[in-house]
Amino acid sequence: AGGGGADGADVALARDVHDAWAAERLARFRLAPDVSAMVERVQAAGYRTGVVTNGHADVQxxxxxxxxxxxLFGERIIVSGEQPRAKPDASIFATALALVGARADETIMVGDSLAADVQGGINAGLLATVWVRADGGGGGADGDGGRLGGPRPSHVVRSVLDLESVLERL
Structure with missing residues (x-):
């Protein structure tokens, strides 16, 4: 007693608690049906789509x-934990462009992070960036929408469901 080390029962309990937490957390990750339908409509209209996400590979x-x-996206998903660089580095976007068979000047980045998504799209020389504001307004949780020197998205939307109206204007 008093050695400060965890015994086998402590380790097993910690593992069980972690596994229960992870299962409960993942049970809450659901793509809304209207978002799935919108992605399917965009794809049916001929747009080549993919996902670039930052984070540890196992978690993502x-x-x-x-x-x-x-x-929805099949193999067209890039996880930064499996790449040499993460967003906003242009190289991860180059990998994604090659994966979907697109050029930067015909591609838009849609994301909720000014620092990673919008700045990354700018760094990669993409046609446009679409910022999905987490707060539903014009500034956002992780930036200022360009007002105070942060990256300036080409378009700002309140919901990813507004993407189709942006595509109509491009």
Missing amino acids: RAKIGACGLAR
């Missing part, structure tokens, strides 16, 4: 599987 792949993104 578990979330991708849980929410059904793999069904």
Whole structure:
């Protein structure tokens, strides 16, 4: 007693608690049916789509599987934990462009992070960037929408469901 080390029972309990937490967390990752339908409409209209996400590969792949993104995007999903660089580095976008068979000057980046998604799209020389504001307004949780020197998205939307109206204007 008093050695400060965990015994086998402590380790097993910690593992069980972690596994229960992870399962509960993943159970909550669901793509809304209207978002899935919108992605399917965009794809049916001929747009080549893909996903670029930052994070540890195991964590991101578990979330991708849980929410059904793999069904919509197949192999066209890039996880930064499996790449040499993460967003906003232009190289991860170059990898994604090659994967979907697109050029930067015909590609838009849609994301909720000014620092990673919008700045990354700018760094990669993409046609446009679409910022999905987490707060539904014009500034956002991770930036200022360009007002105070941050990256300036080409378009700002309140919901990813507004993407089709942006595509109509491009």
